[in-house]
Amino acid sequence: MSQQQPNPQTYTTGYTTGGATTDTATIDANARTVHYKCGDCDQDVPLKRGEPIRCRNCGHRVLYKQRTNRMVQFEAR
Amino acid sequence: MAPPSAEELTRRKKLEVSPEIVSNQASTDLPGHWPGENHEWDLDYFKDNFNVQFHTHSPHDATFSLTGIDTSVSNAFRRILLAEIPTLAIEDVFIYNNTSIIQDEVLAHRLGLVPLAGSRDGLRWLKWYKKPSDDDEGSGTPSDYNTIILRLEVECKWQEGGLARAVAGETDPDKLYINHNIYARDLVWHPLGKQHDMFPAGQEIRPCNPDILLVKMRPGQKIMLSMHAVKGIGQDHAKFSPVATASYRLLPTIDILKPITSADAKKFARCFPRGVIRLDTVSAEDVANDPQLEGQEGEPKAVVDDPMKDTVSRECLRHPEFKDKVKLGRVRDHFIFKVESTGQWESDELFLESVKLLKVKCQRIKRGLDEMIR
Numbered sequence: 213m214s215q216q217q218p219n220p221q222t223y224t225t226g227y228t229t230g231g232a233t234t235d236t237a238t239i240d241a242n243a244r245t246v247h248y249k250c251g252d253c254d255q256d257v258p259l260k261r262g263e264p265i266r267c268r269n270c271g272h273r274v275l276y277k278q279r280t281n282r283m284v285q286f287e288a289r
Numbered sequence: 290m291a292p293p294s295a296e297e298l299t300r301r302k303k304l305e306v307s308p309e310i311v312s313n314q315a316s317t318d319l320p321g322h323w324p325g326e327n328h329e330w331d332l333d334y335f336k337d338n339f340n341v342q343f344h345t346h347s348p349h350d351a352t353f354s355l356t357g358i359d360t361s362v363s364n365a366f367r368r369i370l371l372a373e374i375p376t377l378a379i380e381d382v383f384i385y386n387n388t389s390i391i392q393d394e395v396l397a398h399r400l401g402l403v404p405l406a407g408s409r410d411g412l413r414w415l416k417w418y419k420k421p422s423d424d425d426e427g428s429g430t431p432s433d434y435n436t437i438i439l440r441l442e443v444e445c446k447w448q449e450g451g452l453a454r455a456v457a458g459e460t461d462p463d464k465l466y467i468n469h470n471i472y473a474r475d476l477v478w479h480p481l482g483k484q485h486d487m488f489p490a491g492q493e494i495r496p497c498n499p500d501i502l503l504v505k506m507r508p509g510q511k512i513m514l515s516m517h518a519v520k521g522i523g524q525d526h527a528k529f530s531p532v533a534t535a536s537y538r539l540l541p542t543i544d545i546l547k548p549i550t551s552a553d554a555k556k557f558a559r560c561f562p563r564g565v566i567r568l569d570t571v572s573a574e575d576v577a578n579d580p581q582l583e584g585q586e587g588e589p590k591a592v593v594d595d596p597m598k599d600t601v602s603r604e605c606l607r608h609p610e611f612k613d614k615v616k617l618g619r620v621r622d623h624f625i626f627k628v629e630s631t632g633q634w635e636s637d638e639l640f641l642e643s644v645k646l647l648k649v650k651c652q653r654i655k656r657g658l659d660e661m662i663r
Contacts, residue, residue: 254509279386279387281385284383285382285383286383286393286394286397287380287397288378288400288401288516289398289526289528
């Protein structure tokens with residue numbers, strides 16, 4: 213099944229195989245949300261897989277990934 | 290052979306400081322150096338000659354003189370003060386979150402250098418922490434008797450209405466943000482087990498200087514970390530050194546060989562730091578005693594007031610008018626110690642501790658020698 217014109221509601225990440233986009237990348241309802249920071253307004257942007265990479269507050273398209281919350285050990289030397 | 294005169298003994302003890310060279314540096318009070326004299330080390334002789342005198346004595350800054358002691362021993366004290374007296378310092382930093390602009394490793398290093406204070410008895414009670422090693426399973430376990438846990442959890446935020454003020458052009462961080470400066474006082478100690486009793490209220494583990502600036506932050510930045518502080522010695526890392534500096538200098542001497550009077554006397558006094566040279570008036574008695582002062586009664590005369598304040602800059606040796614009139618030197622067995630504590634221990638305590646440690650080292654050598662002979 214292929215779409216020549218993607219539905220405006222379901223956004224695809226736009227990777228194409230032979231000129232046709234697949235819909236495997238449409239929004240997955242039970243995917244894990246990842247929090248990003250907007251590069252313009254510093255708002256927290258929760259995103260799921262397949263969602264448009266865009267700030268909900270200001271529409272900026274540059275988002276930053278948050279620092280890992282895994283513990284890092286350093287020697288104070 | 291006749292014993293050396295008192296002048297000869299003081300001459301032997303004096304280093305000569307000339308414009309370009311320092312001579313007579315090496316001590317000669319050793320057995321076999323002077324024919325017919327016995328310079329064997331003797332406890333009673335040492336007891337009679339050794340002397341300690343305090344000049345300034347504040348908790349974190351002490352100046353005192355040791356006289357009648359060999360350089361090797363006083364230098365040993367200095368080196369022990371710098372590198373072998375144990376203190377507590379942050380060793381491991383566990384960073385959960387750090388979005389400030391200071392990199393994790395730099396922040397960890399800064400934290401390590403913060404001097405910590407706490408109950409002296411508690412610090413003595415603390416045992417050494419051994420790093421975990423591969424060949425010894427279960428080694429390096431932190432416990433209440435060898436590890437102190439501290440935490441730093443801070444977040445910078447906008448003040449109420451701060452954002453509006455920033456838009457209006459306000460740039461003073463104190464009027465815009467909360468927690469934009471993180472100081473050493475923000476480190477929070479989390480006592481474990483027996484540490485509650487060993488470090489009672491008022492003597493808890495805390496930074497000696499609460500105003501050390503650790504990080505500067507801006508709204509949205511956050512630091513969450515915990516630290517393990519352990520006991521260590523300066524040999525391992527400078528952060529464990531209990532002193533900011535511990536040094537000694539030899540007592541300077543200034544011998545005025547020929548009288549320096551009138552305008553020369555004022556110039557001579559200016560060659561030294563204030564308080565080293567005093568200007569006296571030439572009295573009738575001085576003139577009667579010294580033919581060189583003929584007709585100079587009432588003129589100012591340079592007299593050494595306090596050679597301890599001298600820096601031995603040798604400025605007076607540069608001027609031809611003082612040639613052969615003055616001799617600079619230092620007393621070889623008069624050590625003016627200056628011990629500046631970082632705050633964990635008191636300066637005088639630290640010196641006593643260094644004496645104790647040297648004693649322990651000597652006993653260890655003695656035991657080793659006994660083993661060898663057996």
